[in-house]
Amino acid sequence: MVQFNEKQMAEFHRLVNRYPADKQKSALLPVLHLAQDSFGGWLSTETMDYVASLLKIEPIEVYEVATFYTMYNLKPVGKYMFEVCQTGPCMVRGCDDIIEYIGEKLGIKPGETTSDGMFTLKVVECLGACGYAPMMQLGKHFKEHLTKEKVDAIIAECRAQAAANN
Amino acid sequence: MGVKLLLEKAHVEGIRYYDVYRREGGYRSVEKALKQMSPEAIVEEVKKSGLRGRGGAGFPTGLKWSFIAKPEGVPRHLVCNADESEPGTFKDRYLMEFLPHLLIEGLIVSSFALGSNATYIYIRGEYAWIPDILEQAIEEAKANGWLGKNILGTGFDCEIYVQRGAGAYICGEETALIESLEGKRGNPRIKPPFPAIEGLWRRPTVVNNVETLAAVVPIINLGGEEYAKIGVGKSTGTKLISACGNINKPGVYEIDMTISVEEFIYSDEYCGGIPNGKRLKACIPGGSSVPILPANLLLKTAKGETRYMNYESLADGGFASGSMMGSGGFIVLDEDQCIVKNTYTLARFYRHESCGQCSPCREGTGWMEKLLKKIDSGKGTSADIDLLWDIQRKIEGNTICPLGDAAAWPVAAAIRHFRDEFEWHVSNPQLCLTQNYGLAHYADPIHVPAV
Ligand SMILES: Cc1cc2nc3c(=O)[nH]c(=O)nc-3n(C[C@H](O)[C@H](O)[C@H](O)COP(=O)(O)O)c2cc1C
Ligand code: SF4
Ligand code: FES
Numbered sequence: 001m002v003q004f005n006e007k008q009m010a011e012f013h014r015l016v017n018r019y020p021a022d023k024q025k026s027a028l029l030p031v032l033h034l035a036q037d038s039f040g041g042w043l044s045t046e047t048m049d050y051v052a053s054l055l056k057i058e059p060i061e062v063y064e065v066a067t068f069y070t071m072y073n074l075k076p077v078g079k080y081m082f083e084v085c086q087t088g089p090c091m092v093r094g095c096d097d098i099i100e101y102i103g104e105k106l107g108i109k110p111g112e113t114t115s116d117g118m119f120t121l122k123v124v125e126c127l128g129a130c131g132y133a134p135m136m137q138l139g140k141h142f143k144e145h146l147t148k149e150k151v152d153a154i155i156a157e158c159r160a161q162a163a164a165n166n
Numbered sequence: 167m168g169v170k171l172l173l174e175k176a177h178v179e180g181i182r183y184y185d186v187y188r189r190e191g192g193y194r195s196v197e198k199a200l201k202q203m204s205p206e207a208i209v210e211e212v213k214k215s216g217l218r219g220r221g222g223a224g225f226p227t228g229l230k231w232s233f234i235a236k237p238e239g240v241p242r243h244l245v246c247n248a249d250e251s252e253p254g255t256f257k258d259r260y261l262m263e264f265l266p267h268l269l270i271e272g273l274i275v276s277s278f279a280l281g282s283n284a285t286y287i288y289i290r291g292e293y294a295w296i297p298d299i300l301e302q303a304i305e306e307a308k309a310n311g312w313l314g315k316n317i318l319g320t321g322f323d324c325e326i327y328v329q330r331g332a333g334a335y336i337c338g339e340e341t342a343l344i345e346s347l348e349g350k351r352g353n354p355r356i357k358p359p360f361p362a363i364e365g366l367w368r369r370p371t372v373v374n375n376v377e378t379l380a381a382v383v384p385i386i387n388l389g390g391e392e393y394a395k396i397g398v399g400k401s402t403g404t405k406l407i408s409a410c411g412n413i414n415k416p417g418v419y420e421i422d423m424t425i426s427v428e429e430f431i432y433s434d435e436y437c438g439g440i441p442n443g444k445r446l447k448a449c450i451p452g453g454s455s456v457p458i459l460p461a462n463l464l465l466k467t468a469k470g471e472t473r474y475m476n477y478e479s480l481a482d483g484g485f486a487s488g489s490m491m492g493s494g495g496f497i498v499l500d501e502d503q504c505i506v507k508n509t510y511t512l513a514r515f516y517r518h519e520s521c522g523q524c525s526p527c528r529e530g531t532g533w534m535e536k537l538l539k540k541i542d543s544g545k546g547t548s549a550d551i552d553l554l555w556d557i558q559r560k561i562e563g564n565t566i567c568p569l570g571d572a573a574a575w576p577v578a579a580a581i582r583h584f585r586d587e588f589e590w591h592v593s594n595p596q597l598c599l600t601q602n603y604g605l606a607h608y609a610d611p612i613h614v615p616a617v
Pocket of ligand 1: 218219220221222223224225227247248249250251252335336337338339340341373374375376378379567568569572
C-alpha cells in the first residue's frame with residue numbers, strides 16, 4: 001500500500017497550507033511531484049487514488065491532470081532518465097548527434113528503458129537552456145553543453161552512483 | 167556599455183544571498199514604496215515608466231494593473247509567470263538563479279500596489295532546482311521583515327509561494343496558468359472575463375512575467391520618468407535578451423533598446439558574431455513564435471533603414487517584412503541551417519504543446535508537423551507547400567488562445583521568406599537529404615559583415 005511517511009506527510013501539509021482552506025485541490029501538481037518522487041519515480045493508479053483521497057477530490061480529477069503534464073510518468077522508468085531536448089535551437093547546435101550517440105551507447109531508442117532498468121532515454125521539447133545546447137535534464141538538474149565525452153562521463157557517473165547505493 | 171538596471175549586480179560575489187544583496191542596495195524600493203507611496207501612486211509610477219510586459223505580448227504594465235477589480239471583501243492576487251517555455255527563451259531562469267532577491271523585491275512592491283496578500287510564483291516544473299533558490303530568498307526576506315505580517319510596520323501582510331508546473335508550455339498562457347494553479351489541466355479559458363476581473367479562484371488577479379516584475383524595482387528607485395528616459399519611443403527601459411543558435415557567445419544580455427541588431431549580433435559585448443567564419447542566414451528575434459527574418463530584412467528594414475533591438479523597429483514592416491520583440495528569445499541561424507528542418511522542429515513543438523481544446527489548433531498543428539516532415543524528408547510536393555500555407559491561415563485567429571497564432575506564424579514566415587528553399591526540397595528529393603540549400607540569395611552579402 002502506498003502511504004507517505006512522516007517526513008513526506010509534513011511536506012504534504014506544507015504544500016496544502018499555501019492555499020486558502022477550501023482550495024486544497026490547488027496543491028495537486030506539487031503533491032503529484034511529491035508522490036512521484038516518493039513512490040518509485042512514476043504514478044501508478046494506486047498512487048493517484050491515494051493522492052485523490054488525501055486531497056479529498058475524485059480520482060478522475062487526478063487522472064486528468066496526471067495525463068496532461070509531461071513530467072508525470074504513467075509507466076515505470078529507469079533509475080536515471082536522460083531527457084534530451086530536440087527543439088530548433090538545440091537542433092541547430094547538434095542535439096541529433098547526441099541523441100543518436102546516447103542511443104547507441106545504451107542500446108535503446110528514445111522512449112525505451114535499458115533491460116537492467118538503469119536508464120531511460122527520452123526526447124523532449126525546449127527546456128529553457130537553448131543557449132547552453134545541446135542539453136538534457138537528468139533528475140532535478142540540467143546537463144548542458146553536451147559532447148560525446150561528457151555523455152560518457154555522465155553515464156559512468158550514474159553507474160558508479162548506482163553501484164555505491166547498492 | 168549600455169545601461170544595466172537588472173543585471174548590474176549579477177556578477178557580485180554572493181548576490182544570491184540576502185546580506186550581500188542588501189549591502190548592494192537591495193530592498194530600497196520596498197522601503198520607498200511601502201513607507202512613502204500609496205498603492206495608486208505606485209501604479210501611476212509604473213504607468214509613467216512606460217514599462218511593457220516582458221512575457222511576450224508587450225502590453226503596458228501600469229495600464230494592466232489599473233484594470234484590476236476591487237470588489238469589497240474579495241481577496242486579490244498577483245501571480246508571477248515563471249513558466250518560461252517559449253523555445254529560445256531562458257532569461258527568466260537567469261534572473262531567478264542569479265538574482266532571486268531582485269524578483270522577490272519586485273514582487274513585494276507589486277503585491278502592495280495590487281493589494282495581494284498571497285502572491286504565487288508559477289515556475290515551469292523542469293526548472294526543478296530553482297524553487298529551492300527562491301524559497302531560500304523568501305525565507306531570508308521574511309526573517310528580515312520584508313515579508314510576512316505587518317511589513318515595516320505599515321499593516322501590509324504578504325506571503326509569496328512558489329508552485330512548480332509539470333511540463334506544459336501552454337501553462338505560460340495566463341488563463342491556462344491560473345487553471346493549473348487551481349490544480350487542473352492547463353486549458354486556457356475563454357476571455358472575457360479577464361483575470362483582472364475573475365482570475366485565480368475567480369478572484370481579481372494580475373499575471374505578470376518575471377522580468378516585468380523585477381523591472382518594478384528600478385522603476386521605483388529611479389522614478390517612472392527617469393526610467394522612461396532610457397531606451398527609445400515606446401520601448402522604454404532595458405530588456406533581457408537570451409541569445410542562442412549559431413553565435414559565438416550564447417547567453418543572457420541586458421540591452422537598453424537603442425542598439426542595432428547588427429551590433430547585437432556582431433559586437434563582442436553581446437553575441438560575438440557567427441562561429442567558424444560562417445555567414446548569417448536568418449534569425450528568429452523574439453522566441454520561436456515570432457516570424458523568422460532572412461539576414462537582409464533582419465539587419466535593415468524593407469525601407470533600407472537600420473533595424474534596432476526594440477519593439478517598434480523589430481516590428482517595422484509588419485509581418486510582411488518585420489517580426490516582433492516577443493519574449494526576447496533571439497535565435498540565430500547560419501548559412502548551414504535548413505529552414506525547412508528548423509520550421510519542422512518548431513511545428514512539432516506546437517503540436518506537442520497544443521492543449522487540444524480547439525480543432526483548428528489541435529488538428530492544424532498536427533497537419534503542419536506532418537507536411538513539414540514530409541517536405542524535409544524529400545517526399546513533399548508543390549501542392550504540400552500550398553496546403554501548408556492554407557492550414558496556417560485557417561488556424562490563425564480561429565482559436566481560444568494565442569497558441570494557435572504562435573504555431574501558425576513561424577510556418578507562415580518561413581514560407582513567405584524562404585519559399586524557394588521549400589521548392590528546392592520538392593524538386594531535389596534526393597539531394598536535400600545530404601545537402602543544404604545554403605545561404606542562396608536570401609542574405610544580401612553587402613549588408614552582412616565578414617566576421
Ligand atoms: C502559448 C502561450 C505561452 C506563453 N508563455 C509565457 C511564458 O512562458 N511566460 C510569460 O511570462 N508569458 C507567457 N505568455 C504570455 C502570458 O499569457 C501573459 O501575457 C504574460 O504572462 C503577461 O505578463 P507580462 O504582461 O508581464 O508580459 C504566453 C502566452 C501564450 C499564448
Ligand atoms: S489555441 Fe490550442 S492551445 Fe490554445 S486553447 Fe485552443 S487548442 Fe488549446
Ligand atoms: S531548444 Fe533545447 S533547451 Fe531550448
